[in-house]
Amino acid sequence: METGSAAADLVASNGLIKFLRSEATLSPRKALTVAAVAGLTNAMILAVINTAAEHAEQSESRPLYAVFFAAAMILYVVSQRWILTQAAEQVEAMIHRVRMRIVSHLQYCELLDVEQLGRVVIYSGIARHMQTLSQSASTMTIAVQMTILILFTALYIAWISITSFIALVAFMSVALFVYWRKSYSVRSDLRGTLEMDNDVYNTIDDLLDGFKEAKLSRGKARAIIARIEEISQRASEMRGVTQIMLAKNFVFSQTAFYLLLGTMVFVVPILTSGYSDEVQKSTTAVLFIIGPISGLIGSIPIFENSSAAAEAIMDLERDLKRMSGVELAVNEDGKPLAEAPTADSTRFADFKTLELRKAVFRYTPPNGDPTESFAIGPIDLTVTRGEVLFITGGNGSGKSTLLRVLTGLYPLHEGTILVDGKALPQNALQDYREIFAAVFGDFHLFSELYGVPDEGLDEVADWIATLEILNKVKFDGQRFSTIDLSTGQRKRLALLAALLEKRPILVLDEWAADQDPMFRRKFYREILGMLRSRGATIIAVTHDNRFFDAADRQMHMEDGMMATFDPELFHD
The missing domain is CATH 3.40.50.300 (P-loop containing nucleotide triphosphate hydrolases)
Incomplete structure (x- = not known):
């Protein structure tokens, strides 16, 4: 009971599980039902093959088994394709919704809060961590199906031999518990490497923003590179430690699996009379799930990385939500379900x-x-x-x-x-x-004219001529042809955009x-x-x-x- 409770707490506290629970719109019951069908058909295929092989040894032909085999294969293909398609669509929809919530919250955050949070943290949450979740979607879905397949195959083994089933459950329970216990420190280390990665990106961002200054000073450039190397080395060492631990866990799990095979082949027959037929079927069943078990264990590092990414995304959204002080929700298309308070641009327009x-x-x-x-x-x-x-x-x-x-x-x-x-x-x-319209000292020049009223667009050509950049840039109705200009010319374009806001x-x-x-x-x-x-x-x-x-x-x-x-x- 204590082991089961610890495992349940571990799963409940996992960042990826919490993320999926809060964001998924697909009915868990429906998804699990289809996944169960896929797993059950896998077990049916094994049972049909085992039974047909037994009759083949006796030179008996049973066409009905071929029909069962074909039906199981069709069910497997249909259910597998559905669950993988739904998983891909669901994950991408979730990523879109969360990304749009984060971007929407940004609109209502204060400048000082965003400056202190740092654009690298924000960009990592919106881009890098989202990409991690997207890339892991199919792997996680297959891992769930592998789990269900292993469960149904275990039930099939129980039907063949209760002794083999007890041996399987005992070995799997111990192996999984030890594996998860060993993985506990890996999760915190992965979060630490994400933070170190952010430090690396921050320093690289400094290098790129200050590239001109770095080119003028070899000492400064070397100092920046040394700083990047220091942080990157620490992140690499910590990530290496986590990968070594995961590798050791993998070897442990594989060892436990082979011990299970040895137990079923050498020990269980001693404990059970008349086991010759059962040992063959049980061993075949265990060999049948060796691939899924290995795949499931191999997916755990991806699961851990996805969990760390999901936690970082949720932390970012929680911080931005606190900073903005606004409740936002978006639909499947990423559009707000309830608009945050909008500004009245005319309220103080007639100020004295x-x-x-x-x-x-x-x-x-x-x-x-x-x-x-x-x-x-x-x-x-x-x-x-x-x-x-x-x-x-x-x-x-x-x-x-x-x-x-x-x-x-x-x-x-x-x-x-x-x-x-x-x-x-x-x-x-x-x-x-x-x-206010402004061109600050650290202004950003947008390539498009966002938020400009239609009447302002009619003045673009006149202002381009007045600002003497007619031979440098063109305007196609929404975008400038280029913003790759000198600083002075970029300021002229920024002034143009500010003036058009009226x-x-x-x-x-x-x-x-x-x-x-x-x-x-x-x-x-x-x-x-x-x-x-x-x-x-x-x-x-x-x-x-x-x-x-x-x-x-x-x-x-x-x-x-x-x-x-x-x-x-x-x-x-």
Whole structure:
């Protein structure tokens, strides 16, 4: 009883089993019934062959056995094909639903939470772990059928000889219990290797993002490679240990199986009189399931990897669900069954003033390293509709962080955001964000124009000409022909996309820094004027003191605080 309870607890706590229980839409009873038919037909085939062979020894021809054999084969093919097809469809449907839930939750998470969670963890959950589950679907299905086949064959052995059945059950129970006990530490080690793999991917991501810098410094490149090697070596060693343990478990199981054969051939006949016919049939039955048993044991490493992947996926979804604070469910097509609260893009569209009052934001990194923490504020700032506001300050003064706070992307730890003199309710934060379009310093350029109203698309050609990239890029109605451009040209495309969103406020973080001198002048002297004439409110971080006169107002930052601007000390 204790052994059975431990095994049941082990199965119940398995990540893959929990994932399938929560996500599968196919009736378990129906699936098990068809799988049982497949297993039963396997056992029937064995019984028919054994019986027909017995009569063949006596030179008796029994055509009826051939009919039974053909019927069993047809049932086996039909049931096997159905269960494998359903398994493939079910797993892919589950992966699609879960992937869409994760992506949907991402929409409602805060920027700071996603930054701290890390894109490698998110990408691994959406792509790598999902692929592991997809690739293991057929193997897991066949393993279940093998289990059922072994069960029915064991019943057939019990019908032939109860002594052989007791020997089979005893050996299999002991072998499986020992195997699962030995595999317990393997599961935790597999989770550890997944985390180490994420560290490897994070460091490789650093290498790719900073490839230019690494090419300029051989020492830096070597240090990064050394770090990757260190983490990869640790992951490889841990994975090697798990594979060795799995190999030892496999050898143990095979040894137990051969001992079972030896017991049935050498020991059971001593315990049973008149066993000559029974030993032949029992041994044949055991030999019949040697392939399924070996296949079942060989599938356990795949099962363990799939379980670790399923747990990582569920952990990711649980974290994103907690961060988003939204209950989401999707149908078979991946579409939400109940929509999360949508933003009202018109709620604050007619604002007159925006205000930060005694605003404070503090950042503490997940690793708790005090050298990486920083803060801005308290800051008092008022933005009036239709004005052009320039924000200046040295590197690290908090300008970019201020933009994230002002646009509602970073949460205030102290202070208040006010719209037309009224404090912004927390549940209206997304409505507030809808009045901003931005090109941040670390902007991402989409190859398609997402979320742009139809009337905005009519202006694409004019803006491409105004931004002087007509000979660099074309627009086919939805996509740009290329985004493989210089940094300055990519910023022009990003500005184009932001302008087409038709938001009341345009936020630019050192946008002109990568433009050539002639176009930089055009931006400050012509383009800003065009935007001002259309009623746009512009908030721009800039170092171009030659063009400060293009702004209605300028504010200066030092060390995360508002400061007095001294033109003698500040240079672009």
